[in-house]
Amino acid sequence: MVVDVLVIGGGNAALCSALMAREAGATVRVLESAPRAWRGGNSAHTRNLRCMHDAPQDVLVDAYSEEEFWQDLLKVTGGLTNEHLARLVIRHSATCRPWMVKHGVRFQPSLSGALHTARTNAFFMGGGKALVNAYYRSAESLGVQVDYNAEVDQIELDAGRFVAASVMHKLPDGSVRRERIEAGACVLAAGGFESNRAWLREAWGQNERGEYPADQFLIRGTRYNQGVLLKHLLAQGADRIGDATQAHMVAIDARAPLYDGGICTRIDCVSLGVVVNRDARRFDDEGEDFWPKRYAIWGRLVAQQPGQVAYSIIDAKAVGRFMPPVFEGTQANSLPELARKLGLDEHVFMQSMNDYNQACRVGTFDHTALDDCHTEGLSPAKTHWARPIDTAPFYAYAVRPGVTFTYLGLKTDDTAAVHFNKVPSPNLFVAGEMMAGNVLGKGYTAGVGMTIGTAFGRIAGEQAARAALKQGVAHANA
Numbered sequence: 040m041v042v043d044v045l046v047i048g049g050g051n052a053a054l055c056s057a058l059m060a061r062e063a064g065a066t067v068r069v070l071e072s073a074p075r076a077w078r079g080g081n082s083a084h085t086r087n088l089r090c091m092h093d094a095p096q097d098v099l100v101d102a103y104s105e106e107e108f109w110q111d112l113l114k115v116t117g118g119l120t121n122e123h124l125a126r127l128v129i130r131h132s133a134t135c136r137p138w139m140v141k142h143g144v145r146f147q148p149s150l151s152g153a154l155h156t157a158r159t160n161a162f163f164m165g166g167g168k169a170l171v172n173a174y175y176r177s178a179e180s181l182g183v184q185v186d187y188n189a190e191v192d193q194i195e196l197d198a199g200r201f202v203a204a205s206v207m208h209k210l211p212d213g214s215v216r217r218e219r220i221e222a223g224a225c226v227l228a229a230g231g232f233e234s235n236r237a238w239l240r241e242a243w244g245q246n247e248r249g250e251y252p253a254d255q256f257l258i259r260g261t262r263y264n265q266g267v268l269l270k271h272l273l274a275q276g277a278d279r280i281g282d283a284t285q286a287h288m289v290a291i292d293a294r295a296p297l298y299d300g301g302i303c304t305r306i307d308c309v310s311l312g313v314v315v316n317r318d319a320r321r322f323d324d325e326g327e328d329f330w331p332k333r334y335a336i337w338g339r340l341v342a343q344q345p346g347q348v349a350y351s352i353i354d355a356k357a358v359g360r361f362m363p364p365v366f367e368g369t370q371a372n373s374l375p376e377l378a379r380k381l382g383l384d385e386h387v388f389m390q391s392m393n394d395y396n397q398a399c400r401v402g403t404f405d406h407t408a409l410d411d412c413h414t415e416g417l418s419p420a421k422t423h424w425a426r427p428i429d430t431a432p433f434y435a436y437a438v439r440p441g442v443t444f445t446y447l448g449l450k451t452d453d454t455a456a457v458h459f460n461k462v463p464s465p466n467l468f469v470a471g472e473m474m475a476g477n478v479l480g481k482g483y484t485a486g487v488g489m490t491i492g493t494a495f496g497r498i499a500g501e502q503a504a505r506a507a508l509k510q511g512v513a514h515a516n517a
C-alpha cells in the first residue's frame with residue numbers, strides 16, 4: 040500500500056510531523072535510522088522548550104512576551120534570522136503545549152540550578168527521553184508505522200516534487216535490505232550533520248596553527264545525524280540556508296565521550312569564574328550575559344583556541360551556585376598549585392589571575408541579575424559577576440568544544456516546504472535541525488531548538504497530509 044505521508048527521522052520534529060499528519064487523516068510511516076534503543080535523536084537528550092506566555096502558565100512563572108522572546112533571538116543571532124519565521128515559531132510556542140500534553144508529554148517547573156529558566160522554559164518531566172517515548176506510544180496507538188534501523192540515503196524527485204525514498208534496512212545479521220518507498224508527500228526531519236566528523240573537518244578546515252580544529256570536537260548527542268539527506272538534497276539543487284561552520288557548540292567536560300555524552304557533560308560555572316586557554320590566558324568576557332544566552336557560544340570560542348582546549352577556573356565562593364558536573368574537577372589549595380596540576384605555565388597563569396583579581400570592581404553580587412560586579416581596565420573585560428578568585432579550595436575543569444547541532448540546512452517558508460530555485464516543493468517538507476538555520480543563523484538561546492522543531496514539525500505534518508490527501512483525491516477523480 041502506498042502511504043500518504045513518509046516521515047524521515049525519529050526525533051521531536053519527525054514525531055510532531057507524524058502525529059499531525061495522522062490527526063489530519065493521512066496514513067503515515069516513520070523511518071528512523073537508529074535502532075529502537077537509540078531512537079529519538081538529539082531530542083532524547085533535551086530537557087525543555089522555550090515558550091512565550093503573556094501571563095503565568097502552569098509551570099511557567101510571570102510572563103515572557105512575543106517581543107521579549109524575539110529580542111532575545113535577535114540579540115543572540117546578531118540579526119541572522121528570518122523575522123517572519125522566527126515570530127511564527129514564537130507564537131506557536133504559546134499554544135503548542137496542550138497538544139503536547141494530549142500526546143503524553145508532561146511538564147515540570149524549572150529545576151533549581153538550571154539558571155534563569157523558570158520564566159522562559161517549560162521542562163519535560165523525565166526529560167526528552169520521556170517526551171519521545173510518549174510521542175512514539177501515541178503514534179503507534181494511532182496506527183503510525185515505525186521502522187527502526189532504516190536509513191534513507193536517496194530521495195527521488197521529479198521537478199521538485201517528491202516521488203520516492205530509498206531506504207537501507209540494516210538487518211540484525213549486518214546485511215542490508217533496500218526498499219523503494221513511494222508516498223504522496225514526505226517530511227524530512229533527519230537532523231543536522233553534527234555527527235559527521237569528516238564533514239565538520241571539511242567545513243572548519245585548517246587554522247593558522249596548522250590544526251584541524253574539528254578533530255578535537257566532541258558530539259553531545261546522537262551518532263545518527265550524519266547529514267546524509269542534507270548533502271543529498273543540496274546536491275539535487277535544494278536551496279540552502281546557513282553556514283556549515285555555524286552550530287550550537289557548548290564548552291563541555293574534556294572527558295566526555297565522542298557521542299551521546301548529553302546534558303551531564305556541560306560545565307556551567309563559566310560565568311562564576313574565569314576561563315583561560317592552553318597558554319594560560321583569558322580570551323573572552325565570561326560574564327557578558329545570562330548563561331542560557333551565552334553557553335552555546337563557548338564551544339565555538341574554545342574551538343578557536345590553541346589545541347581547542349580551555350580551563351574553567353572557580354573558587355570556593357562559586358560552589359553550590361551552578362549545576363555540579365558529573366566528574367569532579369581538578370582541586371587545589373592555591374592558584375599556583377592549580378596551574379601545576381593543569382600543566383599550565385605557572386607564571387603566565389598567575390599573571391592572568393592577578394590581573395583579573397586586581398581589575399575586579401565588586402558591587403552587589405547577584406547571579407540572578409546582570410549585576411554591577413565588573414572589571415575595570417582589563418582586556419577582555421568581565422562585565423558581570425566579576426569577583427576575585429581568592430578563596431580556597433580552587434577548582435578547574437578542562438573543556439572542549441561539544442557540538443550540539445549544526446545550522447546549515449534547507450531553506451524553507453511558513454509552509455515548511457523545501458525550495459528548489461526559490462520555488463516551494465508541492466509535497467516535500469522539512470522540519471527541525473534540517474531547517475533550524477532559517478531562524479538561527481548563529482548563536483542560541485536555551486530551549487529554542489525544541490520550539491523550532493515542534494512548530495515546524497507540526498506545520499510540516501499538517502502540510503504534508505494536506506498535499507498527500509489532495510493528491511489522493513486528484514488520483515481518485517482521474
Ligand SMILES: Cc1cc2nc3c(=O)[nH]c(=O)nc-3n(C[C@H](O)[C@H](O)[C@H](O)COP(=O)(O)OP(=O)(O)OC[C@H]3O[C@@H](n4cnc5c(N)ncnc54)[C@H](O)[C@@H]3O)c2cc1C
Binds near residue numbers: 079080088443471
Ligand atoms: C545534549 C543535548 C541537549 C539538548 N537540550 C536541549 C533542550 O533542553 N532544549 C532544546 O530546545 N534543545 C535542546 N537540544 C537541541 C535539540 O536536541 C534539537 O534542537 C532538536 O532535538 C532537534 O530535533 P530534530 O527532530 O530535528 O532532530 P533529532 O532529534 O536529532 O532527530 C533526528 C533523527 O533523524 C534520524 N536520522 C538521521 N539521519 C537519518 C536518515 N538518513 N534516515 C533516517 N533517519 C535519520 C536520527 O536517528 C534521529 O532520530 C539539545 C541537544 C543535545 C545534543
